[in-house]
Amino acid sequence: MSLRVILHELSKCPQSGQRGIEMDINNTLNDVLVKTFRNINEIEERAIRTGEYKDLTTNDIHVIEAIGIGEKKNMSTVAKMLRVTTGTLTISINSLVKKNYVERVRSEEDRRVVLVSLTEKGKQAFLHHQKFHEKMVNAIVEPLSEEEKLVLEKAVQRINQVFFSNR
Numbered sequence: 001m002s003l004r005v006i007l008h009e010l011s012k013c014p015q016s017g018q019r020g021i022e023m024d025i026n027n028t029l030n031d032v033l034v035k036t037f038r039n040i041n042e043i044e045e046r047a048i049r050t051g052e053y054k055d056l057t058t059n060d061i062h063v064i065e066a067i068g069i070g071e072k073k074n075m076s077t078v079a080k081m082l083r084v085t086t087g088t089l090t091i092s093i094n095s096l097v098k099k100n101y102v103e104r105v106r107s108e109e110d111r112r113v114v115l116v117s118l119t120e121k122g123k124q125a126f127l128h129h130q131k132f133h134e135k136m137v138n139a140i141v142e143p144l145s146e147e148e149k150l151v152l153e154k155a156v157q158r159i160n161q162v163f164f165s166n167r
Contacts, residue, residue: 033159047132063082067117069123075093075113
């Protein structure tokens with residue numbers, strides 16, 4: 001049964017039973033969201049920590065992802081992207097520098113500014129993580145019809161808006 005049919009059927013329910021149905025939907029959605037979040041984190045952790053990347057944590061790979069393959073970024077920019085303080089980021093960067101995933105240099109224009117970029121090893125880890133996300137998304141959308149893909153996209157965008165509006 002499609003999502004549209006389910007929603008249509010729910011809209012025909014009498015008002016007296018509506019509250020019970022809403023609670024069931026809320027409980028189900030809560031369970032699904034919590035389980036999905038946990039499953040993605042667990043799967044991502046296992047996918048990242050393979051072969052030469054066993055020394056990376058999920059947090060490490062997200063820092064690597066925020067730095068990206070492009071130009072050097074200053075610490076403040078990366079911290080804002082990750083929604084952490086520069087102090088918190090510094091701890092992660094120190095670890096990634098020791099593991100040879102990130103290099104840190106002072107800006108030539110302003111010596112107070114610290115710039116970070118990925119080493120070759122860091123770039124390979126970035127691409128490894130990117131492939132994981134591509135495979136995950138493909139596994140989700142491949143069996144869906146075009147209509148279901150559009151409904152899923154819209155629903156996930158709305159969920160994302162809720163999370164961002166509460167920040």
